[in-house]
Amino acid sequence: MNTVTVDVAKKTVSVGGGAVWKDVDEKAAKYGLAAVGGTVNHTGVGGLTLGGGYGWLSGEHGLTIDNLLAATVVLADGTMVRASATEHEDLYWALRGAGYNFGVVTEFVFQAHDQPNPIWSGIVAFTPDKLEAVIDSLNATVQNPDPRSGAMCIFAQPPGAPGPMVNVLVFYNGTREEGERRFAQLLALGPVVNTIAVIPYEQLNGLQNPMATYGGRKSFKGVYFQPPLNTKFIRGVFEEFCALNAAHEDLTPAILLEFYDMRKTCSVPLASTAFANRSPSLNGLLNLRWNDESKDGFYRGWARELQAKFKAQFDAQVGAGTGDVPQYINYAEPGDVVVNNIYGENFPRLQKVKAQYDPTNVFSKMHPIVKRD
Numbered sequence: 415m416n417t418v419t420v421d422v423a424k425k426t427v428s429v430g431g432g433a434v435w436k437d438v439d440e441k442a443a444k445y446g447l448a449a450v451g452g453t454v455n456h457t458g459v460g461g462l463t464l465g466g467g468y469g470w471l472s473g474e475h476g477l478t479i480d481n482l483l484a485a486t487v488v489l490a491d492g493t494m495v496r497a498s499a500t501e502h503e504d505l506y507w508a509l510r511g512a513g514y515n516f517g518v519v520t521e522f523v524f525q526a527h528d529q530p531n532p533i534w535s536g537i538v539a540f541t542p543d544k545l546e547a548v549i550d551s552l553n554a555t556v557q558n559p560d561p562r563s564g565a566m567c568i569f570a571q572p573p574g575a576p577g578p579m580v581n582v583l584v585f586y587n588g589t590r591e592e593g594e595r596r597f598a599q600l601l602a603l604g605p606v607v608n609t610i611a612v613i614p615y616e617q618l619n620g621l622q623n624p625m626a627t628y629g630g631r632k633s634f635k636g637v638y639f640q641p642p643l644n645t646k647f648i649r650g651v652f653e654e655f656c657a658l659n660a661a662h663e664d665l666t667p668a669i670l671l672e673f674y675d676m677r678k679t680c681s682v683p684l685a686s687t688a689f690a691n692r693s694p695s696l697n698g699l700l701n702l703r704w705n706d707e708s709k710d711g712f713y714r715g716w717a718r719e720l721q722a723k724f725k726a727q728f729d730a731q732v733g734a735g736t737g738d739v740p741q742y743i744n745y746a747e748p749g750d751v752v753v754n755n756i757y758g759e760n761f762p763r764l765q766k767v768k769a770q771y772d773p774t775n776v777f778s779k780m781h782p783i784v785k786r787d
């Protein structure tokens with residue numbers, strides 16, 4: 415279930431339903447190819463793809479599902495079908511964004527892309543007084559988008575640091591000179607740590623692995639924001655984050671804010687796949703990790719409150735009730751602020767496809783397609 419085979423002539427990769435992205439990145443790289451996968455390479459291909467999926471290559475090539483050519487699926491009644499643009503088209507449509515609801519995918523076939531060159535990436539860390547300037551520079555990259563580039567701002571306390579730092583993971587699919595030119599404003603702010611290097615593509619999605627380890631108790635909550643990210647708002651978030659971090663020694667918290675070029679993702683019509691979140695809003699994550707079970711409620715409650723503040727900020731900036739779905743489904747958990755509307759305007763068609771392929775609702779663990787009032 416974790417095998418990966420490459421068709422060099424067609425530039426496609428066929429991936430077992432149990433593979434992780436490391437399997438794909440490493441195999442494709444042997445042929446000078448890359449697929450649009452996640453930014454932490456021990457994430458599963460299955461869940462990430464079925465909920466849309468994106469990563470560093472999305473600026474150039476769109477979502478993971480926008481590169482999904484076919485899937486082999488075992489349905490609830492045990493039959494095995496292939497879904498593609500010409501076979502079981504309704505299922506193919508539904509798998510791309512609501513895919514955990516229809517069966518077990520045993521194989522995904524992705525369009526891969528030429529990736530002959532190494533890439534420019536690494537972490538630059540700034541002291542907290544630089545927060546506004548860092549965010550200004552990242553906002554500027556979104557205002558002047560480049561599909562080959564992306565960045566993540568990460569609030570976290572690196573090992574050995576006296577407190578939380580403003581860390582930025584930068585990416586440029588090109589040379590050192592191109593990367594440095596692209597992020598000149600950020601680099602001019604004087605990072606106290608700089609790990610940027612030119613590395614093979616297949617190493618890129620391993621860079622965050624030391625921060626995304628197994629074990630412990632965790633809360634993983636998605637937030638969203640409208641660029642340009644408001645610096646006054648984010649200063650308040652950072653202060654809250656620092657207070658939480660200082661008060662709880664057993665806690666390892668991090669907040670991630672993504673700055674990607676969304677144009678390619680937004681260029682695909684909303685109704686052409688089940689994925690409901692094609693909008694220029696950007697995503698973030700509240701990641702908390704601890705060991706003491708008795709603190710579950712407190713930490714999850716803290717994250718939920720902060721999530722609501724992000725939503726309030728977004729609504730104030732954009733206007734509530736637009737009908738759009740700004741929440742990324744793969745970053746959403748039950749109890750999150752907009753989960754009731756996670757499929758947006760694609761929901762009625764999803765109900766029909768669900769009735770056809772899984773009428774007894776066998777596949778219902780993750781964002782189930784259930785009748786709403």
Ligand SMILES: Cc1cc2nc3c(=O)[nH]c(=O)nc-3n(C[C@H](O)[C@H](O)[C@H](O)COP(=O)(O)OP(=O)(O)OC[C@H]3O[C@@H](n4cnc5c(N)ncnc54)[C@H](O)[C@@H]3O)c2cc1C
Nearest residue numbers: 431452453454457458460461462467468518519626744780
């Ligand atoms: C550390 C970390 C980093 C992340 N980075 C990114 C990122 O860069 N980009 C991004 O888009 N998302 C990212 N995510 C979110 C990620 O997409 C979701 O957490 C996703 O659910 C992970 O899928 P999984 O298969 O690993 O998880 P699982 O929990 O195993 O699966 C999630 C759901 O998918 C179903 N599923 C999994 N495989 C199959 C299959 N073959 N057939 C049918 N159903 C299946 C499962 O039953 C479950 O309902 C990240 C998550 C983590 C924890």
